[in-house]
Amino acid sequence: xxxxxxxxxxxxQPGGSLRLSCSASGFTFSNYAMxxxxxxxGKGLEWVSGVSSADNNTYYADSVRGRFTISRDxxxxxxxxxxxxxxxxxxxxxYCAKVDYYDGSxxxxxxxxxxxxxxxxx
Amino acid sequence: DIQMTQSxxxxxxxxxxxxxxxxxxxxxxxxxxxxxxxxxGKAPKLLIYGASYLQSGVPSRFSGSGSGTDFTLTxxxxxxxDFATYYCQQSYSTPLTFGGGxxxxx
Numbered sequence: 001x002x003x004x005x006x007x008x009x010x011x012x013q014p015g016g017s018l019r020l021s022c023s024a025s026g027f028t029f030s031n032y033a034m035x036x037x038x039x040x041x042g043k044g045l046e047w048v049s050g051v052s053s054a055d056n057n058t059y060y061a062d063s064v065r066g067r068f069t070i071s072r073d074x075x076x077x078x079x080x081x082x083x084x085x086x087x088x089x090x091x092x093x094x095y096c097a098k099v100d101y102y103d104g105s106x107x108x109x110x111x112x113x114x115x116x117x118x119x120x121x122x
Numbered sequence: 123d124i125q126m127t128q129s130x131x132x133x134x135x136x137x138x139x140x141x142x143x144x145x146x147x148x149x150x151x152x153x154x155x156x157x158x159x160x161x162x163g164k165a166p167k168l169l170i171y172g173a174s175y176l177q178s179g180v181p182s183r184f185s186g187s188g189s190g191t192d193f194t195l196t197x198x199x200x201x202x203x204d205f206a207t208y209y210c211q212q213s214y215s216t217p218l219t220f221g222g223g224x225x226x227x228x
Contacts (some may be wrong), residue, residue: 044223050218100177
């Protein structure tokens with residue numbers, strides 16, 4: 001059974017930093033790209049960042065580029081999101097999601113974690 | 123960036139109704155369109171990928187269609203457990219983008 005368990009969410013002050021983790025099990029983690037998707041309170045879903053299976057390609061939304069860094073440790077089956085320069089606009093539940101490919105170039109998020117809440121407030 | 127526009131933003135329906143949700147992309151995305159269901163603050167669940175492929179374990183009353191810029195999600199006979207918010211998402215290019223969601227209410 002695929003399981004994704006996020007951790008690291010917390011209350012942090014504006015300008016602060018935080019590192020989220022996502023522990024994966026039930027599949028060969030090193031074979032799959034992964035992503036982070038967030039959801040602000042009462043709002044829709046926003047893709048944040050993605051990383052290829054071998055960690056050599058990373059992708060970011062414009063809203064977080066330069067402040068957030070995605071990484072992975074395939075030996076620990078863990079995905080990370082380092083977040084710097086946090087602002088109130090970053091307040092959200094952060095989900096990690098497993099990426100699956102279809103038709104050669106399409107992709108979807110076929111499994112999601114339960115999410116971890118990041119609150120940015122003074 | 124590719125903008126995804128869903129309509130309606132919310133709808134009311136009865137159990138047994140046929141429900142259709144539309145999603146329009148701001149430029150062609152071929153068939154790189156996925157649909158998700160989210161209930162009560164829980165994690166989203168993949169329903170449809172590649173515009174029309176049913177994800178394993180998803181009931182056959184859900185179906186998807188479309189290509190290019192216009193897509194639809196259809197629930198053939200709405201069940202009590204289908205009351206939720208539905209999102210489309212394009213995977214044609216980064217940044218990956220979601221529609222604003224459609225809330226299906228009783």
